[in-house]
Amino acid sequence: MSELVRLTDITKVYQGGVTGALNGVSLAIEEGEFTAIMGPSGSGKSTLLNLVAGLDRPSSGSVTVAGSDLGRLSETGLARFRRDRIGFVFQFFHLLPNLTALENVLIPAQLRSRVSAASAGRALMSRLGIGEVADRYPSRLSGGQQQRVAVARALINQPKLLLADEPTGALDTKSGDQVMALFAELHQEGQTIVLVTHDPKLATRCAARVISMLDGRVIDDARLETTERKPADVIRVRSEEPSR
């Protein structure tokens, strides 16, 4: 496996912030890995994900994804990078309400001028179990369906890396389970996934690697189901976090 993401000594300080959201984080993610980034609110996990997605820039350090040093890319370059290399799944889906499900899925492809992506989009949606709702507007879909549409949108350009920020946070348990099952399936097919969650059970359910964060630092990096660690170890680490 080759390295897909490398973060080197990343710090991120927001304007007016006294302490950093990230403080000297370094890590690497291999192609094909399913990595969960876990931590309580304010631990810096979403900030980390945003930096990997090219949505934000670090205060210092470097972020390299799929061979691209994101610090060297312009805003337009970053937009192309997100469009071509990254799929992003949000907690609140962020579907465009005035577009149908299929139109939402096709947007990244059409931004890339892939005008003939409709059949691919429909196929993808069918594969994700939402083929029958392709022509419906988001307001007519359940939360689970909306998130599947968001996943389809994230996958339409066959990204190198799928990023998901609390993808089940706005879903009921059943829908959340379905979405996680979908991620597991995608991982089985070779998709590199980075999942941000504050739920240790969710993190350890599908991910082969769990990175725990606290106060902007990586406090644990566990590869599960190996000789090194087991899911229970990760959950134990979580329970041993100092109270904040």
Add this chain to the structure above:
Amino acid sequence: MTAILVKALADLRRRRVQAAVIFLTVLLAMATGTMALTLMSQTRDPYQAAFEAQKGAHLQVEFKASTDPQLLASTPAIIGASAAGGPYPATSLQFKHGGQSFYVQTFGRDSAGGDVEVLNVTAGHWARANDEIVLTRSFAELNKVSIGDTIQVVSVPAQPTLKVVGEVVDIDEGSADLSSQHAWVLKGAVPALTTPGLSTYLMDYRFPSDPTSSQLQSYVDRLRASLPPGSITASINYLLIRSIFNITNQIITGVLSAFSVFALAATIAIMATLVTGIVISAFREIGIMKAVGFTPAGVIGVFALQVIIPALAACLIGIPAGTILSQPLLANSSHALGLPYVPSFSLGLDLLLLVGGLLVVSLAATLPALRAGLLKPITAITIATAPRGRSGGWLRRQAARLRLPQPIVLGIGDAFARPLRAALTLVTVILGVATVVVAIGLPRSFQLINNSETGAGNYQVVINRSNALPDAEVMRILNAQPETARVVALDGENIAVPGISDPVNSRIFRGDSSKLAYMVIAGRWFSGPGEVLAPAGFLHDTHLKIGDTFTGSLNGQALQLRVVGEVYDISNLGHELFMDYATLPPNTPNSDPSTYWVTLRPGSDLNAYIQRVAGTQPDLLDVHPNNTSLIGPVKIIDSVLLVLAVVLVLIGVGGIFNTLLLNTRERIQDTATLKAVGMSPRQVIVMVAASAGLLALVAGLMAMPVGLYLHRLLNDVVSTSTGNDTPPSVYGVFSIFELMAMPLLAVAVAVVASLVPGRWAARTNVIEVLHAE
């Protein structure tokens, strides 16, 4: 109440750009409206005041010199005049000044005062000796003649010189750029200045109350009946003079009024859009306001005040600005009337405008704010923003079928996502583009009319001869010039026509006058004796139509005339006749043409021609290039139209800008999402510009028929007010290319206006926006 004000002020600070848009649009609309209403309310009064102060003549009649003065002195009693002036001996005087030749009808009068037609001496003094002359101030200013200047009379063989000693304002004649002018000498000076056969007497009549047009006609008819046939050579009444004085302001006030209504309508549309937009995007805030105790009326007040406060500021500046801007036009009127200029405004009118303006603004703001007041708090808090409709989906799909780039497809869909907002935006842009169409078209129409009136392109040289030089000699000189291609000679006679009180000024042409290219609206140009053309005003007042015959009277001789065409001519508000020289009865006294319009062969040297012809008879011939420049009032109207177009375009741009700002703010999460999935900043700008471009294109296309209709309507108003129908050619002043280009120009302007909200949207911080969710 304090809480409402505090909240409204805080929101205003937060929405500074929208406040600025409201301020500017209301300012422009109120300034334009105030200007129109101030002009309308103040222009009529100065003329009336001057007419009373100068004891203006309700009726002025010119009689043949052979009429017995004693008989003339008895005419006031015949028609029941309460006061009279005259008989004043009069003669047509031609004089030279500064190398130019001028004609003035000169009257013998020993004082400026009297019971009728008091002449207001504005500079110098009244004539005290026989070698002194008094001119109208209007003539002196137009032709740059100053007090103390010496003029040489060339219409009599002795060619005496006269000294200009005074300037007066005469309420009984129009300004020099629209009418021929009078001059005055002492009675004793008249005989030496009179060409035999060219003298008349003038009588001024004033009645106890302002007579109507039909009363005036009956007075002239009574005079005609009680005097020997042909005694009356000309007459003019105060109604015509007043119309000439007021016509420019009437047209300007008409145009200003129409377009200030446009400006107000556009402003209302913008404000309604704005408040609707603010309410839509602030559902959660409305819920919170209600949750903490704001009553529905309080919520409505907060939103309405956000519009009313900047609108009030705009009214407080716009109304005085409009009043001030109308002053130069009012000063111009006062100056022409010889009245001292006093800043003219009505405090009551200004207050009425303030109250009216605020009322309209309040209504425009309150109606959409009602939605906020009626919203249930829990609903508002839960759904945070108003649900977006699916409008625009059809357009988006059509655009997608055309395989347009995705940002353009999305932008096109966004343009009509809020149908009401889109409709109101269309209104503002339609009004702006339509005004531009009018502002471009009307000056062109005026230019066409001007070209027709001045013979632009049809003759290049105008020659006036002194009575001392026979017509035949002038023709010999002109025909001897190799460059002379055509000479049309012109005589003027006053012909009495049944149904019209004043004898009708007639243009009598000798030569191929059909080539002069007057605008023939219906029928044809005359081709023989007895055939005449007349403007619509004449035909209307005489109840004649093309093909009809009537009997006119010239110097007491009957003339059988047949109407063969309707012509456009603004002189005397449509009371004019055009005919061939051969129509005149043989032996008509003094009917030899005195003006010659010469068309030169292509490539001729105009200046060399003028110098050579003038050199043949330097004292007896006045030779000058044909002056085809626009008259002053038309220039003023053109300028007013230009200003109005700029105002309406600014308001239209404000409308587009406002809508885009609301759209981009309302769709900030969508934009952030699009950026997150790979839309570049440039693509965001393109998306916003596409939205603006489509709105402007649709509005531009809709505005073209509106603008063309308005152009037609205003042309008709101007034509009607000058006693004419509009010539069809005056409507068609736009090329197909221009008709296509104007909507595209609107698109270009809208795209430029979209750059600010576009850049703002492109700079959306994805993390901040999505995190806020």
